[in-house]
Amino acid sequence: xxxxxxxxxxxxxxxxxxxxxxxxxxxxxxxxxxxxxxxxxxxxxxxxxxxxxxxxxxxxxxxxxxxxxxxxxxxxxxxxxxxxxxxxxxxxxxxxxxxxxxxxxxxxxxxxxxxxxxxxxxxxxxxxxxxxxxxxxxxxxxxxxxxxxxxxxxxxxxxxxxxxxxxxxxxxxxxxxxxxxxxxxxxxxxxxxxxxxxxxxxxxxxxxxxxxxxxxxxxxxxxxxxxxxxxxxxxxxxxxxxxxxxxxxxxxxxxxxxxxxxxxxxxxxxxxxxxxxxxxxxxxxxxxxxxxxxxxxxxxxxxxxxxxxxxxxxxxxxxxxxxxxxxxxxxxxxxxxxxxxxxxxxxxxxxxxxxxxxxxxxxxxxxxxxxxxxxxxxxxxxxxxxxxxxxxxxxxxxxxxxxxxxxxxxxxxxxxxxxxxxxxxxxxxxxxxxxxxxxxx
Amino acid sequence: xxxxxxxxxxxxxxxxxxxxxxxxxxxxxxxxxxxxxxxxxxxxxxxxxxxxxxxxxxxxxxxxxxxxxxxxxxxxxxxxxxxxxxxxxxxxxxxxxxxxxxxxxxxxxxxxxxxxxxxxxxxxxxxxxxxxxxxxxxxxxxxxxxxxxxxxxxxxxxxxxxxxxxxxxxxxxxxxxxxxxxxxxxxxxxxxxxxxxxxxxxxxxxxxxxxxxxxxxxxxxxxxxxxxxxxxxxxxxxxxxxxxxxxxxxxxxxxxxxxxxxxxxxxxxxxxxxxxxxxxxxxxxxxxxxxxxxxxxxxxxxxxxxxxxxxxxxxxxxxxxxxxxxxxxxxxxxxxxxxxxxxxxxxxxxxxxxxxxxxxxxxxxxxxxxxxxxxxxxxxxxxxxxxxxxxxxxxxxxxxxxxxxxxxxxxxxxxxxxxxxxxxxxxxxxxxxxxxxxxxx
Numbered sequence: 001x002x003x004x005x006x007x008x009x010x011x012x013x014x015x016x017x018x019x020x021x022x023x024x025x026x027x028x029x030x031x032x033x034x035x036x037x038x039x040x041x042x043x044x045x046x047x048x049x050x051x052x053x054x055x056x057x058x059x060x061x062x063x064x065x066x067x068x069x070x071x072x073x074x075x076x077x078x079x080x081x082x083x084x085x086x087x088x089x090x091x092x093x094x095x096x097x098x099x100x101x102x103x104x105x106x107x108x109x110x111x112x113x114x115x116x117x118x119x120x121x122x123x124x125x126x127x128x129x130x131x132x133x134x135x136x137x138x139x140x141x142x143x144x145x146x147x148x149x150x151x152x153x154x155x156x157x158x159x160x161x162x163x164x165x166x167x168x169x170x171x172x173x174x175x176x177x178x179x180x181x182x183x184x185x186x187x188x189x190x191x192x193x194x195x196x197x198x199x200x201x202x203x204x205x206x207x208x209x210x211x212x213x214x215x216x217x218x219x220x221x222x223x224x225x226x227x228x229x230x231x232x233x234x235x236x237x238x239x240x241x242x243x244x245x246x247x248x249x250x251x252x253x254x255x256x257x258x259x260x261x262x263x264x265x266x267x268x269x270x271x272x273x274x275x276x277x278x279x280x281x282x283x284x285x286x287x288x289x290x291x292x293x294x295x296x297x298x299x300x301x302x303x304x305x306x307x308x309x310x311x312x313x314x315x316x317x318x319x320x321x322x323x324x325x326x327x328x329x330x331x332x333x334x335x336x337x338x339x340x341x342x343x344x345x346x347x348x349x350x351x352x353x354x355x356x357x358x359x360x361x362x363x364x365x366x367x368x369x370x371x372x373x374x375x376x377x378x379x380x381x382x383x384x385x386x387x388x389x390x391x392x393x394x395x396x397x398x399x400x401x402x403x404x405x406x407x408x409x410x411x412x413x414x415x416x417x418x419x420x421x422x423x424x425x426x427x428x429x430x431x432x433x434x435x436x437x438x439x440x441x
Numbered sequence: 442x443x444x445x446x447x448x449x450x451x452x453x454x455x456x457x458x459x460x461x462x463x464x465x466x467x468x469x470x471x472x473x474x475x476x477x478x479x480x481x482x483x484x485x486x487x488x489x490x491x492x493x494x495x496x497x498x499x500x501x502x503x504x505x506x507x508x509x510x511x512x513x514x515x516x517x518x519x520x521x522x523x524x525x526x527x528x529x530x531x532x533x534x535x536x537x538x539x540x541x542x543x544x545x546x547x548x549x550x551x552x553x554x555x556x557x558x559x560x561x562x563x564x565x566x567x568x569x570x571x572x573x574x575x576x577x578x579x580x581x582x583x584x585x586x587x588x589x590x591x592x593x594x595x596x597x598x599x600x601x602x603x604x605x606x607x608x609x610x611x612x613x614x615x616x617x618x619x620x621x622x623x624x625x626x627x628x629x630x631x632x633x634x635x636x637x638x639x640x641x642x643x644x645x646x647x648x649x650x651x652x653x654x655x656x657x658x659x660x661x662x663x664x665x666x667x668x669x670x671x672x673x674x675x676x677x678x679x680x681x682x683x684x685x686x687x688x689x690x691x692x693x694x695x696x697x698x699x700x701x702x703x704x705x706x707x708x709x710x711x712x713x714x715x716x717x718x719x720x721x722x723x724x725x726x727x728x729x730x731x732x733x734x735x736x737x738x739x740x741x742x743x744x745x746x747x748x749x750x751x752x753x754x755x756x757x758x759x760x761x762x763x764x765x766x767x768x769x770x771x772x773x774x775x776x777x778x779x780x781x782x783x784x785x786x787x788x789x790x791x792x793x794x795x796x797x798x799x800x801x802x803x804x805x806x807x808x809x810x811x812x813x814x815x816x817x818x819x820x821x822x823x824x825x826x827x828x829x830x831x832x833x834x835x836x837x838x839x840x841x842x843x844x845x846x847x848x849x850x851x852x853x854x855x856x857x858x859x860x861x862x863x864x865x866x867x868x869x870x871x872x873x874x875x876x877x878x879x880x881x882x
Contacts (some may be wrong), residue, residue: 006615013490038478042486042614049454049490173483174447 002029005039013046020059027063031162037169044166044175052180054225060180061226064188067162071109071138071194076146078107079285082195083277084186086219087119088241089207089357090249094122094152095258096274097281099310102149103301104278106285109145111155111193115366115374118207118357120251123154124367128252128330128376132320148313159192171370182209183222190227197233197284199277200224204432205242207353213238213432221441235280238432239273243386244356246270250365250379250400252330259325262308267385269430275299276431284437329400332377336407339395346420348384348396355417356380356397362409364402375402380410387425396420443470446480454487461500468504472603478610485607485616493621495666501621502667505629508603512550512579512635517587519548520726523636524718525627527660528562529682530648530798531690535563535593536699537715540751542722543590544742545729549722550586552596552634556807556815559648559798561692564595565808569693569771569817573761589754600633612811623650624663631668638674638725640718641665645873646683648794654679654873662882676721679873680714684827685797687711691806691820691841693771700766703749708826710871716740717872725878770841773818777848780836787861789825789837796858797821797838803850805843816843821851828866837861 003022012018018026026043029035052060073080081101085091098108112134115121123134136144136153144151157164163185170176190198200223203209204216220236227234246267248257260266261274279294288294301307312322324330360366364375381398384390397414401407435441444463453459459467467484470476493501514521522542526532539549553575556562564575577585577594585592598605604626611617631639641664644650645657661677668675687708689698701707702715720735729735742748753763765771801807805816822839825831838855842848876882 004615006613009486009615010618013486036478036613038482038610039614041479041483042616045450045454045483045486046490049487169479172447172477173480174445174450175483177451 005035005043009039009043009046012043013050015050017053018056020055023056023059024063027060027067027162031067031165040166041169041173041175044170044173044181047181048175048178051178054222057180057184057222058226058229061184061187061191062230064160064162064166064184065191068160068192069138069158070192071142071159073109073142073194075142076107078105078149079197079287080107080109080195081197081199081281081285082108082110082190082193083199083201083281084190085201086203086209088203088245089119089353089360090244090246090254091119091203092125092246092248092254092258092270093201093274093277095125095255095311096261096270097278098150098152099262099314100274100278100298100301100307101281102310103306104282104287104297106149106282106287107145108150109141109193109195110152111159111189112152113155116370117368118354118361118366120249120254120360120366122152124374125251125254126152128255128332129315129320130324130331132315132318134318136318144317148310148317150310150314151317152314155189160188163188179219179222183219183226187223187226191230191232195232197281197286198227199280199284200234200236201277202236202238203241204238205240205353207244207357208241217433220435224435224441233284233437235284235437236435237276237280240428240430240432241353242428243351244353244382245273247382247385248379249356249360249382250363251374251376252332253379253381253400255325255330256328259308259311262302262311264302272430276434280434329377334377334400336401336404338399338401338407338411340397340399340411340414340418341390341393341395342420344392345389346422347389347424348386348418349421349423349425350419351382351386352417355413359410359413359417362406362413363399364406378402378406390420446476446484450480450484450487453484454491456491458494459497461496464497464500465504468501468508468603472508472606481607482610482614482616485611485614485622488622489616489619492619495663498621498625498663499667499670502625502628502632503671505601505603505607505625506632509601509633510579510599511633512583512600514550514583514635516583517548519546519590520638520728521548521550521636522638522640522722522726523549523551523631523634524640524642524722525631526642527644527650529644529686530559530794530801531685531687531695532561532644533566533687533689533695533699533711534642534715534718536566536696536752537702537711538719538722539591539593540703540755541715541719541739541742541748543751544747545723545738547590547723547726547728548586549591550582550634550636551593552600552630553593554596557811558809559795559802559807561690561695561801561807563593565815566692566695567593569696569773570756570761571765571772573756573759575759577759585758589751589758591751591755592758593755596630601629604629620660620663624660624667628664628667632671632673636673638722638727639668640721640725641675641677642718643677643679644682645679646681646794648685648798649682658874661876665876665882674725674878676725676878677876678717678721681869681871681873682794683869684792685794685823686714688823688826689820690797690801690823691804692815692817693773694820694822694841696766696771697769700749700752703743703752705743713871721875770818775818775841777842777845779840779842779848779852781838781840781852781855781859782831782834782836783861785833786830787863788830788865789827789859790862790864790866791860792823792827793858796854800851800854800858803847803854804840805847819843819847831861
């Protein structure tokens with residue numbers, strides 16, 4: 001006889017541990033449509049309230065990972081390594097890191113998401129490149145990975161479909177905010193993605209899902225434990241997302257910045273985070289004997305131009321126009337442009353990531369609801385980041401928007417997000433902590 | 442702008458108090474179909490996990506009471522008084538108490554439920570009387586109440602429709618077990634029912650929803666507070682439901698037993714509980730100056746035959762054949778009969794209410810799922826109750842069932858429910874406590 005989900009919900013909310021078999025039944029029955037949304041939503045809320053043990057979280061992750069196809073990367077000779085970030089404002093790290101890893105002999109087969117709300121998605125950014133396709137089939141993905149060493153596609157519905165269905169329900173029912181549910185959602189997709197090594201970036205701060213370092217660390221540790229128990233080599237980095245990353249927030253403008261970093265320039269903070277992620281990707285994949293050696297290999301891939309060539313090769317392999325990478329905004333023209341500044345000299349004391357993310361959303365660069373369109377040309381170019389001086393009448397942020405109205409809305413949001421004063425900006429480390437693969441968590 | 446139910450669920454699960462306006466919006470929007478089942482189920486589970494404050498429970502009760510018609514009893518000259526029991530096995534108290542109160546000058550306009558699982562419903566029992574209708578319109582109910590002083594109808598969908606919709610969702614999603622939700626569900630119907638005085642019976646024990654006295658007391662106190670804040674005069678009794686009430690469990694057989702009590706006979710325990718409930722109904726309605734005077738009035742209504750006449754008048758007013766009250770099983774003939782006993786002499790040391798309830802369900806007297814039919818003729822007649830001796834080969838319980846198979850199932854359940862030994866049965870009070878109208882709870 002099948003378990004009764006109502007009994008499972010009741011036991012869960014009383015703090016009882018459910019068995020792996022019970023959790024597997026629940027995931028399978030819900031995915032098959034044998035359990036309705038309402039009792040599933042109640043079970044999810046019971047999990048949000050009472051939490052789950054590691055064994056339960058592991059069982060949920062496994063059941064979701066096994067709910068559809070699992071990519072088999074055995075046909076790839078190079079060491080396979082995946083990355084995931086919990087996201088942020090101006091986060092274009094995948095566009096920088098994946099080509100560097102490929103240039104260093106690793107293979108990155110990455111599924112990414114579209115943005116929702118103030119955090120952009122890698123897929124939206126890539127699609128700002130004229131002609132580029134992200135809807136690769138698993139076969140296309142594997143063929144490109146073998147040939148180019150790197151492929152980035154939108155999340156396939158064939159992989160971990162249980163997670164897709166459960167995430168949509170969580171989004172509709174206010175049951176997103178549970179560490180166990182977040183960890184199992186992310187890790188089920190990573191496990192189904194097949195890579196042997198996984199580097200997780202957990203962002204922390206106003207522009208991230210996790211607002212405090214403690215919350216971020218707990219999530220990172222949980223995901224590392226899940227990945228290791230599933231036999232993968234996993235490291236995690238905790239990074240600061242209280243201010244935007246880099247000087248570009250949007251779609252085309254972020255690709256432009258990523259290309260600049262690969263060309264040896266670009267903002268120092270983007271380079272620092274990207275190289276840290278790359279180094280741990282190379283180390284977990286066994287492509288470097290230590291983190292210093294990994295760092296040197298990454299530096300060399302940048303210096304030699306090999307990394308930049310990998311990005312161009314990825315763009316062309318996915319049908320995109322690689323020459324667009326040399327053009328400002330990839331050749332897009334924004335409908336309305338303007339700038340935000342103040343009428344006196346001062347220091348940018350605070351530039352809040354959440355507020356800047358809201359401003360980027362207001363420009364038209366983000367989507368307010370699922371399925372909406374994003375404007376590739378819209379976004380923000382930050383002239384003076386935290387800690388830099390600005391003069392009276394000079395722009396602190398240049399704004400590219402989908403219309404005059406979007407421009408005005410974005411300017412209002414920027415006014416709420418930025419503080420210019422005579423005080424120096426607070427110094428915060430970009431990389432808060434690293435959970436190395438050998439550490440016990 | 443409307444609140445977002447997801448935000449309300451999130452705040453609720455973090456232990457925040459929601460405002461009366463937020464709760465009212467939620468109930469109205471759900472009843473109107475503007476909120477889907479899944480997010481509502483998540484909210485209900487958040488309430489199950491985090492509980493509600495008195496103010497929230499009051500707001501929820503009020504919103505559900507106001508979600509449909511509210512009976513206006515102003516047209517009734519006699520003091521109006523309602524009762525509610527959280528139910529049990531062999532609970533036919535309404536069939537005894539309501540006619541006595543009417544005979545003592547009170548007016549009882551009662552809406553009752555159908556049974557589900559092992560506890561029977563007053564409406565199922567009344568419908569065992571040939572011809573009797575329970576689907577009275579509010580107008581018919583009021584007209585009969587004015588004329589006869591007592592009317593018992595099935596819960597009208599027009600009253601507190603929000604409660605009906607929410608209860609069905611709770612039942613389907615494992616979110617039934619919350620004191621605040623139980624209290625507001627019961628009290629919303631009582632407030633919409635319009636009576637000025639309300640007596641609540643909270644049953645405690647294996648055959649009841651509340652298993653412990655502490656749980657029962659907490660529920661009783663909460664309902665009393667809600668009723669008083671709504672301006673009603675409310676008393677509550679905690680009664681024992683660890684053994685069946687009386688010697689009859691079923692539908693026709695319980696009406697037969699209720700009629701026997703009204704005729705001055707019947708089991709002592711049914712009489713004791715019924716008179717206690719009646720006394721508090723008369724006292725809260727202002728029909729007696731104290732509980733002793735109320736008790737005397739009730740005794741007199743039984744002695745004089747006035748109470749028995751009120752039951753007959755109720756039956757006839759609702760289209761039933763009152764002469765059936767004089768016939769065994771109201772004239773019904775069970776499809777299969779048998780008996781459960783043991784092959785030696787002993788004392789009935791334990792007769793578990795839940796087990797006997799399951800046996801009654803097995804006979805065909807109850808319903809396993811909503812909308813199912815019940816057999817009016819099926820049920821149990823207890824020959825030897827707890828504490829009484831039984832001889833070898835004599836029946837302890839006579840069984841009337843819908844079929845031979847039902848009979849066998851019932852006999853198996855009885856075997857698990859009854860212990861016969863040489864030890865005397867444990868002595869437990871029937872009435873555990875009374876929360877009098879003037880007490881602070």
